[in-house]
Amino acid sequence: MIPAAFEYHRPKDVGGVIALLQQHGDEARVVAGGHSLIPMMKLRMTDVQHLVDLQDVAGLGGIQVAGEQITIGAMVTQHMLINNADLTEAAPILKEAALQIADPQVRYMGTIGGNVANGDPGNDMPALMLCLGATYTLTGPNGTRKVAARDFYEAAYVTVREDSELLTQLTFAAPKGGYAYEKQKRKIGDYATAAAAVQIAREGGLCVAASVSMTNLSDVPVWSKAAGAALVGTDCGPAAIRAAVDAALKDINPTEDNRGPVEFKRHVAKTVIGRAIARAWSRS
Amino acid sequence: MTKSIIKLTVNGENHEVLAEPRELLIHVLRERLNLTGPHIGCETTHCGACTVELNGKSVKSCTVFAVQANGAEITTIEGIAGPAGLHVLQQSFREHHGLQCGFCTPGMITRAWRLLKENPDPTEEDVRFGMAGNLCRCTGYQNIVKSILAAAAEINASREAAE
Numbered sequence: 001m002i003p004a005a006f007e008y009h010r011p012k013d014v015g016g017v018i019a020l021l022q023q024h025g026d027e028a029r030v031v032a033g034g035h036s037l038i039p040m041m042k043l044r045m046t047d048v049q050h051l052v053d054l055q056d057v058a059g060l061g062g063i064q065v066a067g068e069q070i071t072i073g074a075m076v077t078q079h080m081l082i083n084n085a086d087l088t089e090a091a092p093i094l095k096e097a098a099l100q101i102a103d104p105q106v107r108y109m110g111t112i113g114g115n116v117a118n119g120d121p122g123n124d125m126p127a128l129m130l131c132l133g134a135t136y137t138l139t140g141p142n143g144t145r146k147v148a149a150r151d152f153y154e155a156a157y158v159t160v161r162e163d164s165e166l167l168t169q170l171t172f173a174a175p176k177g178g179y180a181y182e183k184q185k186r187k188i189g190d191y192a193t194a195a196a197a198v199q200i201a202r203e204g205g206l207c208v209a210a211s212v213s214m215t216n217l218s219d220v221p222v223w224s225k226a227a228g229a230a231l232v233g234t235d236c237g238p239a240a241i242r243a244a245v246d247a248a249l250k251d252i253n254p255t256e257d258n259r260g261p262v263e264f265k266r267h268v269a270k271t272v273i274g275r276a277i278a279r280a281w282s283r284s
Numbered sequence: 285m286t287k288s289i290i291k292l293t294v295n296g297e298n299h300e301v302l303a304e305p306r307e308l309l310i311h312v313l314r315e316r317l318n319l320t321g322p323h324i325g326c327e328t329t330h331c332g333a334c335t336v337e338l339n340g341k342s343v344k345s346c347t348v349f350a351v352q353a354n355g356a357e358i359t360t361i362e363g364i365a366g367p368a369g370l371h372v373l374q375q376s377f378r379e380h381h382g383l384q385c386g387f388c389t390p391g392m393i394t395r396a397w398r399l400l401k402e403n404p405d406p407t408e409e410d411v412r413f414g415m416a417g418n419l420c421r422c423t424g425y426q427n428i429v430k431s432i433l434a435a436a437a438e439i440n441a442s443r444e445a446a447e
């Protein structure tokens with residue numbers, strides 16, 4: 001399992017990364033934790049001629065919880081997400097989801113930036129960012145722009161990020177109320193057969209806001225506006241949950257693969273969405 | 285493609301190797317530095333047999349290019365025993381039958397070593413969760429978990445005795 005040959009670069013700042021990406025165009029790829037990219041390179045399923053390592057690039061780290069606003073640097077690893085007490089207090093859904101990604105060794109290496117930029121529908125963080133309504137900051141030759149996570153994903157491995165752009169950070173408002181990330185997988189370390197992220201805010205016994213999104217049930221992560229709307233104004237009882245699950249199921253388009261046929265995926269989706277809503281409500 | 289000099293501190297010793305960027309850390313450790321403790325089980329980031337300590341993290345060295353580790357501090361199973369002999373974890377695996385064929389053991393012990401540094405007093409569940417990146421085809425895991433829990437108890441007991 002030896003990948004094809006490539007040149008290796010280790011720039012020290014974002015400007016250096018952008019210059020290399022511009023110079024080498026689609027022959028260049030950045031590597032963050034490498035735990036999605038390197039397996040693909042070893043299988044020779046992706047052709048990289050210039051590998052641009054982000055590990056020394058200044059300004060891509062750090063988790064900031066400042067009042068209502070949370071900012072996470074692209075190079076923050078899943079291990080760091082799990083062990084950051086401020087983040088866990090402000091947005092506990094990140095820890096709950098990160099603990100369900102891969103295994104300890106992978107979580108020391110895998111970064112949130114790599115996870116959301118990758119565009120693999122099996123990655124768990126994108127659905128979470130859709131649920132939270134996060135914004136990604138992209139920096140390229142023409143400066144910096146912000147893109148809503150809900151507008152970022154176009155198809156499997158296709159995102160609105162240009163080849164010469166780097167994703168530098170993620171921001172979102174601290175969520176209110178209850179949360180849950182519910183994932184069904186065949187074994188520890190596996191990608192989701194289906195997973196759902198839910199945030200619910202409650203006031204006076206009724207749901208006042210709800211956000212529902214899903215992993216690996218389409219070629220992109222799915223945010224179901226209708227599912228959230230179905231919960232608002234209800235007591236999130238069995239009938240409301242059923243209505244929300246039905247709405248969510250209309251927004252997905254799973255395909256058959258080694259995790260099972262479409263009917264099975266829909267069945268698992270129904271179960272995980274329902275459980276995620278019930279758990280988020282119970283914590284709200 | 286261009287080879288470069290890669291500097292690694294492995295088990296406290298400084299090394300320089302001339303390698304292509306595409307050489308994986310596990311291959312450099314095994315084939316150039318003759319550290320054959322870390323094994324290659326799957327080469328697909330699943331089994332954990334290649335686990336080494338890299339700058340304070342447990343990593344699967346089949347999924348890191350050696351050049352990425354340029355300047356890093358690495359510990360392999362060869363660096364876990366001290367001058368006084370086997371590490372408590374190694375002793376414990378031996379006593380509690382934590383290995384059968386032994387193929388997974390270097391990765392298991394190297395991973396468990398980091399786990400106990402981060403969580404010196406783990407529950408059985410903590411151990412199972414923290415060791416989930418390491419596969420074993422022989423033991424059924426029961427005795428691996430027992431070995432790690434016993435090692436933790438022993439390390440804690442001797443720390444308390446020293447205090």
Ligand SMILES: Cc1cc2nc3c(=O)[nH]c(=O)nc-3n(C[C@H](O)[C@H](O)[C@H](O)COP(=O)(O)OP(=O)(O)OC[C@H]3O[C@@H](n4cnc5c(N)ncnc54)[C@H](O)[C@@H]3O)c2cc1C
Pocket residue numbers: 029030031032033034035036037038039074100101102103106109110111112113114115117118122123124125165166167168189190191192328329330
């Ligand atoms: C055995 C195994 C099991 C796994 N299970 C799961 C799982 O259950 N759920 C899950 O979500 N993931 C899983 N993963 C993937 C893992 O979480 C990856 O680490 C993660 O998806 C990518 O992060 P990375 O930092 O390793 O990215 P890399 O592999 O370094 O990069 C991935 C892609 O993103 C691009 N990229 C990286 N950073 C940036 C950036 N800042 N800006 C622009 N582009 C960038 C790279 O060029 C590359 O195309 C698993 C991996 C393994 C090996």
Ligand code: FES
Pocket residue numbers: 323324325326327328329330331332333334335344345346347
């Ligand atoms: S050989 Fe590296 S994880 Fe199996």
Ligand code: FES
Pocket residue numbers: 382383384385386387388389419420421422423
């Ligand atoms: S002892 Fe044989 S693989 Fe674990």
